[in-house]
Amino acid sequence: MNIKDIANLAGVSVSTVSKIVNKKDQSISKETRERVLKIVHEYNYTPYSSSINKAASTGIIGVLINSTISADSMLNGIINEAQRKGYSPLILNSCGDLDQELKNMTSLITKQVDGIIWEPVNKESLKNRTHFNSLDIPVVLVGGEGQANSLELPYKLAAYFLTKQLIDKKHTKIACIVGEGQRRNAFIEGYKHALFDSNLKFQESMVLSSLDETINDFIIGGQTTGFISSHLYKSIELYNLAIQSGLKSPKDYSLLSIQNDYDSSLVTDQGTISTVTINNSNFGTYICNVLISSIAGADPIKPYEEQMVLDNTNTLGFPDEGGKPKILVVGSINMDTYLYSPQLPHNGATNFISSFTKHPGGKGFNQAVGTAKLGHRVRLIGCLGSDMESNSIFQDLEKNGVSTIGITRSSDTETGQAYIFVESSGDSMISVLPGANADLSPQKIEQQTGLFSDAKFCLIQTEIPVKTVEKACSIAKNEGLSIILKPSASKIISDTILKQIDYLIPNEDELLELCPQFSSIEQKADFLLSKGVKNVIVTLGKKGCYLKNAEVERFFPASEFAAVDSTGASDAFISALASYLLRGCSLVSAIQIATIAAGFSVSRDGVIHSLADRVTLESYIAKKDPKLLLSSH
Structure with a gap:
């Protein structure tokens, strides 16, 4: 800053500044004098030729930052190294102001x-470097947005490394999540470079600056299978959004992120995401040494190196099979109250309850959780109320890995309720208050048409309005899904629905309601087949089940489990049937596996905790009848 610069800023002549500085300003107005002196003081102006000794060393190094590095450990690295080398750092912050x-x-x-x-502050700032150059003051630029000789943290290398980690795991649909700031451009460049080196096309639409619930549609729809993120807070935001739809990493998507060494509080909060750590403190040390080397006139030191290693692989996996068939469940969601007594209530008698419990339930809920526990990606379309119980149910769905993207809430109706009487023999009877289930309208199903598009099976129950069932069957059939229908709480099912059903699974009582004009189970099954149903499977409780279709007629014995509570046995059966048909089992084998799953269910209280997971079920089958699993994949 010279006298001419001061004059320009003050809007006066050089001679006027000279007179004021040298206190020969008697002829100059007070206002002009004060304006010039204010600028002189603000810009620390002194006659350089008389005040600056270029040969002498003061042992001071200046650190002129622009807000961004002041809050992290990079500045500490600079300070510590400067002091260790005998220098006193003088730190000033421009705060984004030129x-x-x-x-x-x-x-x-x-x-x-x-x-x-x-x-x-920005590229315009660099024109002022002449003030340093004119006095031969060594300068080290940091974060100069790609300017020559500017030192930058290795964000480009980190993005390249993270992208390659996903590519090595066979991911080809990789999105890049970037925040604002200096690292943005470098991070995107590293991402692009990795894609280019692997012959993958860069798409601008895969660079995401903001996140909301629609990101789950990208994952569910298979538009992306993996993410890299420039900031850990962005990764945590994505991770939490995905959980809201029952999506888990690395099962449903992979997520890799940069974390800086000052992100320790965030790491403590989540401790899950696979990251590569950028050590800002070490970089600060390196920057300081570059400057000290320049001051001493020594040879330039080697470029900064940061070893790229994943801190963990918790959220890194192979992509979902891309187009992997999914199961869509359309049905009821209730809060179930279980009432335990020595015998079921009957007319004219007072029945005493020995105990009671409450758990989320409803056939839609049960079947969604049942198929999820057997290892499938599951979506549930249903309707909850806006009461406290709806929040508990929502959390249980997410905890069990069920996508809740198809769940809607009814603002003026409570969540459905079911009251289940269970006697000591294991038999049960159920009374249902539909609540919000009655609000699951055909229009709401129409609005969720996109959720049908990449599923393979659609599981439907008739505890929701019959018009809604009809709409769901129509969309499922148009999308090429196989439909499994449980005719619960319904005396009549229209021919329009029946002709679209691939697997109709009533119990004996439900079959009697549907076909009261026939006496035998065989006649009833024939009648339903004549209406267009492809397969009729009648569950018979302790007697097993009966299958009839155009090629096969067969009874299957029940599995050997002691009955404790039969509630939910049909849901366990249907969940396993759909799961193993989806894995390629023959219908006969799938029914045999489903019968065992139902046996597990009746041997335990309640429904959710009695639904067998895949490991438990297949471990049991491997001991009893390992051939059953040979056709599954």
């Missing part, structure tokens, strides 16, 4: 610093 930056520059010059670490 005028303040120029004032800080002149302040450092007047302090006769030996060298300066400078993080420019």
Whole structure:
């Protein structure tokens, strides 16, 4: 900053500034004098030729930052290394203001610093470097947005490394999540470079700057299978959004992120996401040594190196099979109250309850959780109320890995309720208050048409309005899904629905309601087949089940489990049937496996805790009849 610069800023002549500075300003107005002196003080102006000794060392280095590195460990690295090498760091912050930056520059010059670490406000700032150059003050640029000789943290290398980690795991649909700031451009460049080196096409639409619930549609729809993120907080945001739809990493998507060494509080909060750590403190040390080397006139030191290693692989996996068939469940969601007594209530008698419990339930809920526990990606379309119980149910669905993207809430109706009487023999009877289930309208199903598009099976129950069932069957059939229908709580099912059903699974009582005009189970099954049903499977409780279709008629014995509570046995059966048909089992084998799953269910209280997971079920089958699993994959 010279006298001409001061004159230009003050809007006066050079001679006027000279007179004021040298106190020969008697002829100059008070207002002009004060304006010039204010600028002189702000910009730390002194006659350089008389005040600056270029040969002497002050042992001071200037650190001119622009907010961004002040809050992290990079600045600490600079300070610690400077002090270790015998220098006193003088730190000034431009706070994104060009005028303040120029004032800080002149302040450092007047302090006769030996060298300066400078993080420019922007590219325009660089024109002021002449003030340093004219005095031969060594300068090290930091974060100069790609400017020559500017030192930057290895965000480009980190993005390249993270992208390659996903590519090595066979991911080809990789999205890049970037925040604002200096690392943005470098991070995107590294991502692009990795894609290019692997012959993958870069798509601008895969660079995401903001996140909301629609990101789950990208995952569910298979548009992306993996993410890299420039900031850990962005990764945590994505991770939490995905959980809301029952999506889990690395099962449903992979997620890799940068974390800086100052992100320790975030890591404590989540401790899950696969990251590569950028050590800002080490980089600060390196920057300081580059400046000290320049001050001493020594040879340039080697470029900064950061070893790229994943801190963990918790959220890194192979992509979902891309187009992997999914199961869609359309049905009821209730809060179930279980009432336990020595015998079921009957007319004219008082029945005493020995105990009671409450758990989420409803056939839609049960079947969604049942198929999820057997290892499938599951979506549930249903309707909840806006009461406290709906929140508990929502959490249980997410905890069990069920996508809740198809769940709607009814603002003026409570969540459905079911009251289940269970006697000591295991038999049960159920009374249902539909609640919000009655609000699951055909229009709501129509609005969820996109959820049918990449599923393979659609499981439907008739505890929801019959018109809604009809709409769901129509969409499922148009999308090429196989339909499994449980005719619960319904005396009549229209021919329009029946002709679309691939698997109709009533129990004996439900079959009697549907076909009261026939006496035998065989006649009833024949009647339903004549209406267009492809397969009729009648569950017979302790007697097993009966199958009839155009090629096969067969009874299957029940599995050997002691009955404790029969509630939910049909849901366990249907969940396993759909799961193993989806895995390629023959219908006969799938029914045999489903019968065992139902046996597990009746041997335990309640429904959710009695639904067998895949490991438990297949471990049991492997001991009893391993051939059953040979056709599954």
